[in-house]
Amino acid sequence: MIRAMVRVAMLVVVLMLPAACARHGVQASDAKARDAGMSREGGVSASLTEPVMLDGEFSDWQRVAPILPRGNASPLVAMWAVDSPHYLYLSLAFRDSVNLQAMPGTLHLLFHTGPAGGAGHTVYGVPDVDFAVDFSRLDKVQAGPRGAGFALRPVTAGGLGAFLSPYALDMVALPTWASDRFELRIARLPQGRLGHLDGAITITPVFVTMDSVVHRSSTVSYRLRTAVATTPRPRSDTIPAPVAGTLRVAQWNVSEGSFGKPEMHARLLAAVMPDVLMLDEVHEQVTPDFLRQFFDLPALRALGPWQFVLARSGGRQRTVVATRGHAIRPVEDMMSMHYVDGALDSLRRLTPAAGHRLIDIEQAAQISSVGAWVDMNGTEVMFVPLDLQSGGYAGSVHDNLRVLQAQAIRRYVRAEQARRGAFPLVIAGDFNPVGSYRSVRLLSQGLFDAPDMTASHAERLGEQSLVTWKSALGAQFAPGRLDFTFFRGFRQRGGFVFTTDDLSDRVLARLGMTRETFARVSDHLIVVTDLVR
Numbered sequence: 102m103i104r105a106m107v108r109v110a111m112l113v114v115v116l117m118l119p120a121a122c123a124r125h126g127v128q129a130s131d132a133k134a135r136d137a138g139m140s141r142e143g144g145v146s147a148s149l150t151e152p153v154m155l156d157g158e159f160s161d162w163q164r165v166a167p168i169l170p171r172g173n174a175s176p177l178v179a180m181w182a183v184d185s186p187h188y189l190y191l192s193l194a195f196r197d198s199v200n201l202q203a204m205p206g207t208l209h210l211l212f213h214t215g216p217a218g219g220a221g222h223t224v225y226g227v228p229d230v231d232f233a234v235d236f237s238r239l240d241k242v243q244a245g246p247r248g249a250g251f252a253l254r255p256v257t258a259g260g261l262g263a264f265l266s267p268y269a270l271d272m273v274a275l276p277t278w279a280s281d282r283f284e285l286r287i288a289r290l291p292q293g294r295l296g297h298l299d300g301a302i303t304i305t306p307v308f309v310t311m312d313s314v315v316h317r318s319s320t321v322s323y324r325l326r327t328a329v330a331t332t333p334r335p336r337s338d339t340i341p342a343p344v345a346g347t348l349r350v351a352q353w354n355v356s357e358g359s360f361g362k363p364e365m366h367a368r369l370l371a372a373v374m375p376d377v378l379m380l381d382e383v384h385e386q387v388t389p390d391f392l393r394q395f396f397d398l399p400a401l402r403a404l405g406p407w408q409f410v411l412a413r414s415g416g417r418q419r420t421v422v423a424t425r426g427h428a429i430r431p432v433e434d435m436m437s438m439h440y441v442d443g444a445l446d447s448l449r450r451l452t453p454a455a456g457h458r459l460i461d462i463e464q465a466a467q468i469s470s471v472g473a474w475v476d477m478n479g480t481e482v483m484f485v486p487l488d489l490q491s492g493g494y495a496g497s498v499h500d501n502l503r504v505l506q507a508q509a510i511r512r513y514v515r516a517e518q519a520r521r522g523a524f525p526l527v528i529a530g531d532f533n534p535v536g537s538y539r540s541v542r543l544l545s546q547g548l549f550d551a552p553d554m555t556a557s558h559a560e561r562l563g564e565q566s567l568v569t570w571k572s573a574l575g576a577q578f579a580p581g582r583l584d585f586t587f588f589r590g591f592r593q594r595g596g597f598v599f600t601t602d603d604l605s606d607r608v609l610a611r612l613g614m615t616r617e618t619f620a621r622v623s624d625h626l627i628v629v630t631d632l633v634r
Contacts, residue, residue: 152183153190155286155566157276157582162192162284168321169306175316177208177306182323186330188271189295191285191304198279200536202578203247203494204237206310209254209261213303214295222256225317227305230256232294234272234287239311240264241577244456246311247494250577253294266576270294273568277581278534278541279495286566289329297325336605337562343374344594347631348477351375352529352586354382354488354625357418361386363395365622371400372612373599373629377475378409379586380421381488381530382625387411387419396423410473413437416466420486420530422473432483435472435513444505448498456498463490463502468509470530472517477634480525482590485514487530489540500536507540514548523549525590525634529557531625532585545587554587557630559596563603571600572624586630595631 153161162181169180171194179194191210193201211230213221221229232255237248251267251274271288289295295302302325306318343349351373355366360383370378389411396407409423410430414437422429449460469488474481489506493499510528518524526548534541545554561568571580586596601609601619609615619626 151185151188151565153284153286153565154560155190155273155275155284155568157280157284157567159192159282159284165192168304168323169318175306175318176206176308177316177318180304180306180321182304184289184323184325184327186327187289187334189287189289189325191287192282193285194282196281198281198495200247200279200494201236201274201283202250202277202535202581203243203245205245205247206237206308207239207248208236209307209309210234210236211305211307212294213305214297215300215302222258222260224256224260225305225307225315227307227317227320230305232256233261234267234270235264236274238264238577243492243494243497245494245497251579252577266573267579268571268573268576273566273580275567275582276534276538277583278538279536291329291331296329300325335563336608337603338605338607340372340562340599340604340608341595341597343376344631344633347594347633348377348591349373349375350377350379350484350527350529350586350588350630350632352379352381352486352584352628352630354531354584354623355380356623356625357382357384359622360384364398365618367395367398368400368612368614369599369601369619369622369627371404373627374404375629376425376427377484377527378421378423379484379486379527379529380423381469381486382418383411383421385415385417385419392421392423410436410471412469412471414439414467414471415469415488416462418466418469418488420469420471420488422471422475422484422486424475428476430474432472432474432517434516435470435485438468438470438509438513440467440505440509441512444509448501448505451501452498459498459502468506470506470510470513472513477525480634482525482527483514483517485510485526485528487528487532487544489531489533491531491533491535493536495537497536500540503533503536503540504543507543511543511548518549523590525588526554527586527588527591527632528554529584529586529628529630531583533583535581535583541585545585549589552589554589555591555593557586557588557593557596557628559586559598559628559630561598561600561603561626567598569598569626569628570624571602571620571626573620575624584625584628586628588630588632591632591634593630594633597629599627599629 165181171179181192213229224230235252238252252264255262274285305320308316405425408429412419490502568580569584
């Protein structure tokens, strides 16, 4: 999954964001979407029946009364719930800013659901528990030590049972970065867990610290208001076509090694009909000749002739800007991008020897980004794809490295702006914001005097979420929003997140694909944004 992770044991200077800042969202609100000429109708979402847009913001919850009122003594201080025929939604508020998938301890939500849930056993003194959902599971810990990911756990007479994949209940939680509030979605299935037609469920939050101190909250009751759906969630029967007069930009982490077999990559990209491609995690063995052959594959060749710029820095995971129908040239000073002298040495001094291997790899690779000028009707637009360090949590060596990478890219963009003044700009890629939000902020705010960059609002087809990454194979970690497209000098006229998992059988048959096709190619989804000057 993305940039290679090296697990380290370390002590670092913590760069935690204040809770109020960590809570800051990035997607357009409904009002902003209307101002940008976007529509929540018109094929972006196949269904608008869900009570919550899973986006990591909380306007949908303003009129929902908490089922666990604020003031709880546990690190979890409040909880809200709503439901639809397909999902149970929860919102969780914490006393401090945390990474939900990497806390210093584990939050267990113990569910009693009656006959649908299981036999029911006592766990942490709570009777009749049917199953548990774990946040920051402790069977596979990160350095720190911290928990790592989510889990679904059955309950036995001996207590909590095996760690099962969160994908069994289609669990998603946003934001992926450190925050003091989150929203969570859990699938309701006609058979099994949360498969009620009606009735009440109870939830008991139990937070267990790394040194086994147990914080048990009050048991809360929630009555399901909708009957469970007996059919699967709707899939999209269309792939939105570009709006006339817009520039369609597609950003994709092509998943390194799998890009060595590019035929399906080409077919998936051609399905969304891009004008500009911003690719990251392109393996270092990919040469200009390889890319020429890639863009000459039938699916992409049918869209027209392509030109591209390939980064020289980034080590085993490089970046590419490609376009059809527009002139393109490299930003010469951004073909090979490097850290400021001494930046990695400063991080090394804060990191015990066990963590130096990660820094050594980065020293050799330098920055995984590139700059390219694309001519848009006589105006040159700078496109900057990127791939930031994966893993860790707020304050970890991985998070600190993400910040250094963002600072380096920011320095190159601002230097170009100092030479030629303000220009239209698109920055997109795998930001990997699983720690703090600081690296994202560095590349979206304050790059120019005014205004800040705008984040693309791109929903997954057929569901109301902004998720851009999922991997049932890497099921320790639940789906999240890791990829962003930011723009300046444009208005957004449309956008969506693309995966074959969201397509109807009719569309899949037309494409000659299956619902599982995308997952075999990359764990990152394609983020599509339609822009107009």
